[in-house]
Amino acid sequence: MARECRCKPAVDASGNRSRSCAAASSGPVVGLGGRRCTAAQTVRSPGQLRPPVEMPMRLSRYFLPVLKETPAEAQIVSHQLMLRAGMIQQLSAGIYNWLPLGYNVLRKVEAIVHDEMQRAGAIPILMPTIQPADLWRESGRYEDYGKEMLRIKDRHERDMLYGPTNEENVTDIFRRHVQSFKQLPLNLYHIQWKFRDEVRPRFGVMRGREFLMKDAYSFDVDQAAAEAAYDNMFVAYLKTFKRMGLTAIPMRAETGPIGGNLSHEFQILASTGESAVYFDAAFEDVDFSAETFDVEVLKSLYAAADDKHDAAACPVPPERLKSGRGIEVGHIFYFGTKYAEPMDAAVIGPDGETRPVHMGSYGIGVSRLVGALIEANHDEKGIVWPESVAPFRVGLVDLRPDDATAHGLAMELYGKLEKAGIETLLDDREERAGAKFATMELIGLPWQVTVGPRGAKAGKVELKSRRSGETVELGPDALLQRLGA
């Protein structure tokens, strides 16, 4: 793990929320409309919209506690930047508060995962965080799981637990309602908080004790059908990560406490990743933007994390072997009847015979992804969000709220961006130019629009790409057009 320098110049937090500019008090504070569909290629009916994850916002009225200084406890860059950008705040070891900016990103990631799961045919449900121990005794895992499972008692001294995963729970749902192969295939998923009492939580949300996870569970009549369901999820994962601007390499994996004999983990490549990974150069030729994939080909390509990689036994010739660092963000399993048998989840097949259902489970670390995204997208100045998960798309810098021309133009643009439903964060604080630019770069919004007296006089504003650093001067109309307003 790359460690950042821990030198600490004696400086600190630039404040949020300086007084709001009196001159800026006209106009609506928050737009009610302006909901953008995060899935560019999907059109949802209004009934399918989830609560808005972003609204135009002015910084003087927002809650963005940015830190000028890197807190001592953060070791890796994503943790440092999440703290500095006011995204999260630790409440206890491995347990975090999600502040507005971080929560925005978390919901963006969540929305993409939801969308891709449903496109793949999985059906959303919601299972509880607290589960009765008896259910886990049925599968034998109450005894097997070990100290990672947080065991608690209710007031009646009944054994309960804060779920580290939900195989038993979903199997119980299944067995109570499904009797026939005709009701298959079925894939139920949810996005819910989990708790694993890690001995040593670290790296911020990358390895917390409480974490948000998407877990899907497939039910099929036999192994062949279950493996098709597995492949279906395999492809959905590639699409999901691609949509977040990440390259995820599927690797053969151990099944651990989930069990089973077929498993892949998905590692995204980031220079500061937790483990070294080795993979066939052929992965670099894969078009992850594709709609369809040849799963058999992808499964056959070599890829392994360092603990499973043996240079001597590696089937890939050295000149075709690539290496990098990876972060595990997803893990899929086929485990057959491991839970169905002890828990008596069975269906009647076409032949009239009753047989245990074949299952698989498919996890994505949603909260971990927020950290992983930063590991894969940052520079020395701060975060560089991919557009699909950015907390706001545009950062509008009202450079001099006291300059009538510049301020007027900034507010006009803000109003138009708001009306067009473009997620915009307006920096209307009474701060110096440097502080405003530094904040924008730290929080990493994809597009920065600077409106200052210099340009405003000539009817020009500045548009800057956070990622490339490229800057263009253009008029307000051209700007709005560029941003799709």
Added chain:
RNA sequence: CGGGGCGUAGCGCAGCCUGGUAGCGCAUCUGCUUUGGGAGCAGAGGGUCGGGUGUUCGAAUCACCCCGCCCCGACCA
């Protein structure tokens, strides 16, 4: 769970060894000046020194116990 370290103002730290009742930078508040890359000057506010017990005339400082957090290792979405 083994080994190590740290808890002093919102953040980052000094003071502790050698006990005498708390300090620096940033942030915050007020005023003036400044204003395209984390401003300057002047003034102000803010701390049961993680908690408890003990030693002492006196404890941030010494001793013991507890709690919390961080790092290395074993373990993991």
